[in-house]
Amino acid sequence: MYAYQTSDQSEVTCVKCGEKMTYGEVKLSYLGSTFPVSLNKCDHCGIVYIPEDLALGKMAQVERTLEDK
């Protein structure tokens, strides 16, 4: 499971469930590839938090690589 680095270490809470979100396995997929990543999520409803630096950094890089495969 990939452990993406992020500078966003804020506490995040799922408002609907009132649950503090914790790191756990989330599956990301693109163009037929699926892989597990460790991200903050709500154990109760499954909502996930993806910080901005991750979306625009590492994840964008993975997207480009998969697109050029």
Place this chain on the structure above:
Amino acid sequence: MMNQQELRARESLCTQEHPPKCAARCPVHVDVRTMISSIQKGDIAAAMKVYQKAIAFPNIVSHLCDAPCQSACVRTDIDEGIHIQQLEKYMAQAMVDKARGKSLKPPSKGKSVAVIGSGLSGLTATKLLGSKGYRITIFEREEAIGGRLRAYDELILPKTMLLKDLESLAIYDITIKTQTTVNPSMWSEIISTFDAVYLDISKDAFEACVGAPFEAFTIDAATLSLNATISVSAVETVSAELYDNVFAGGSLYRNGDKTAIVDCVSDGKMVTNTIDRYLQNVSLTANRTGEGPIETQLYTDLEDLIPEAAITPANFENGYTANEAQAEAARCLLCECLACVKNCVYMQHYKSYPKRYFREIYNNLSIVMGIHHANKMINTCSLCGLCETICPNDASMRDVVLEARQQMVSNDKMPPSAHDFALRDMAFSTGDQFALFKRQQGFERVSHVFFPGCQLSGSSPEHILTVYPWLCDHIETGVGLMLDCCGAPALWAGRESLFSEQMDAIRSRWDEEGRPVFITACPSCMAMFKEAIPEMTVVMLYEVLAAGELPSKASKKVPQTFAIHDSCSTRHETALQNAVRKLASDQGHTISELKFSRDKTKCCGFGGLMMFADKTIANAVIADRAAESPEAYITYCAMCRDNFLGQSKPTYHILDILFGDAADDLTRLKPPDFSMRHENRAKLKRKVLSEFWGECVDEPLPKVAFTLAEGVRDLMAERNILLEDIEMVLAHVKMTGNKIWHAQSGLFMAYYQPSAVTYWVAFEETASGYHIKNAYSHRLTIEI
């Protein structure tokens, strides 16, 4: 997909790898360009190294060469060919006392070659065959080797130069027999004891040596093989088989004493190749190309070249001083084509030229497994067509790139992120919120249809509200209005079927309406119609305006000087280009032409969807074009204007000049983002319906009310996020209650994936609605 043969045909159009004229004309192809480039850099040792690669005796040849290169030099068309021989002489003099890299004695090949006669041709063969490990014996009738080289005046060929070169033979396995005149009996022995023989002697000496008339032989130009003709076989001592191992060149083969020095060198090199092949028992003729002078197609652009006289040495006998050599070398253009690359920011970025790009693209398309490294390069070309216009052979990046994109789409290898956003913009324009067709009020049939195009509608909708009634007033047979997209983004993105679908829809409507004349305000639309519906009569609004009387609103701007930026999609439409110039000058403005105008115009950075594939390169393209002239620009494409305005280049659309507010000077500093374009198009549709057809359409109420914090709108434009995307996320929040509390920033976060992209929004909740503080997106899908 193009096959190997088509690839090679395309590659052959690009002459960048052809040799310059000087090197092509030189029979031994001295790499003059590299050599002079080293002199320009002051690296004479490197220059000499290049020269020595082609010339076995550089000190001698540099002083005596007839320099056919010089008359072949492209500068002869402008002023004077580069004095290449003088530069070579300078190099030899500068380097004569410097230690050069030592040659090592090669391992012996165990075979022997006789060289009869030791002029430059024989000596060149001796040195080159010696360096290949053959054992050489020179037979020379004079008391020393060198032939006519020894006869030169000291002022022309100093003895030090001659001796220095002859010394270089010392390391090879060479026996020199001077004062030895070969007679027929020795000759018979030589041809039977040596493995090969090279004759570099005069005609008389030949006959005395062989004992038969020279006319009884032929010398094969491609190999320098000596062949006895049939008539000679009657002579007892001469039979064709006996001469299998005999080769001849130099003054015997050519022009006696008057044989050009460089031709002697060339024969020596050529016979070395032949004898080496002969002794290795391989074909003497297979794959022998490029020996002797060759043709070259290399194109050199001399357009901006200022004539400059060649440098003559102040002291002719001594030759150039270092400064003189530098000055003469500086005149060399180091010929290469790159005519297209020099004028294309995109090709410069990828640091190569069409021939290589074609190969890269072909390879990229052929990869089955692995990374497609050229995807971005393929998707970034603006398809503007300048390269093929400049190229003397019409080598076209556009054709190859467009085919590649189409193939990537059909093979499902097109990166979705390259064009998705542009195709979404097209989908908006072909959808209900914008697309419309109406006949002029009171007409059952119309002779014309006004098709303003989606980008002018998205950026300057006010002009359509002025122009349409003007057209209705001036065309008595009725004018319809069609708001739609021509499909250019689909074509550029390689989506052939989507493009055809859109064109088919427009064609059907055009057929149903009795094939009216289309008047378009967008050059790209015009190009698309001409390509996809060749039977359609399509004219540009500006030609219609130039031929008519303009509305009274026109002509308010203070006369000034403008440069016209022509659109790349209509680079060959001279009448259109003239019409735009006429419209501007009729308003009292002065036109200053850009260097790259009309058929040689440059792209504004939008063509081919380059700004979606690579914003950095697109911005560099825009900056390059904007910097071409200090004057304000006039365009006749809304996208061109908006791209220049985006970089603060004062630019007007010709309609701004004709119908804009006089006080509007340069105030349009910020072009609309795509959210604004959508909004403008939707508003335009409602406005024309109510103004021209009396149909009221209510403005749709927003699903969710929200405001944007400062800077967020620009950020969204940069990240290709639309207001409607934000609205969808917020509607999703409202419906599901799904949101995250981010303690550190004190903001709520929410996400939603309407189709391919997942959008994230950071927001505050206020009494009046949502206040957006940030937005970003990604394409990786979160699996539930």
